[in-house]
Amino acid sequence: MLFVYIFSAAIAVGTVSYIIHLSLRDRMIDAHGRDIRALVEDVRRVAEYDGGSITIEYRLSWHEDGETKYVEGRETILARRSSQVQKGCEVDIKYLDDDHISFVFDKCPAGQPSVLSSHSSALSPPAERRPPPSRST
Known part of the structure; x- marks a missing residue:
């Protein structure tokens, strides 16, 4: 026991x-970490989970100091973010070294909802824009 x-x-x-x-x-x-805009050279799904996340293997590249840097890795992301990490797309990452990389999807200031927040849907129509009310003097 x-x-x-x-x-x-x-x-x-x-x-x-x-x-x-x-x-x-x-x-x-x-x-x-440094903010870097990287090109997705290759990406493939490794696993899919019931909780709405997927594990991907990726290969990223970017130009730095006149040379092209490459990094490969595996990351678990939300399934709704997978459309942002496709071959040929550019993604924002935080890069510390080859073993310490983080994808950056939301860059909104605190308190403001992002375009892809959990309350919005990629299939929902855009909100109707109305002009500001005119002031009469």
Whole structure:
């Protein structure tokens, strides 16, 4: 019975430490990473999940200091973002090094909804624009 308690505690500590590791990694990329606009050279789906996310393998390239840099990796993104990561498209990334890359999909200031927020749909019609009310003097 003691073995079960030790094993359960080890699994719980391992899970929490992995979540903390991922959070610290993302924070480090956000704080020290460079904003880069990269071309998607190749992309393919590796896995699809019921929760609305997919895992992709990608190859990105960009020009820097007169040479072309390439990076390959695997990332889990929301399925609705997959249309933004297609072969031939350009994507915004935060680049720290070849092992620390993060896709940047939303660049809206805090408090403002993005175009692809969870409350909008890619198939919904655009909102009707109305001219501002005129002021009479």
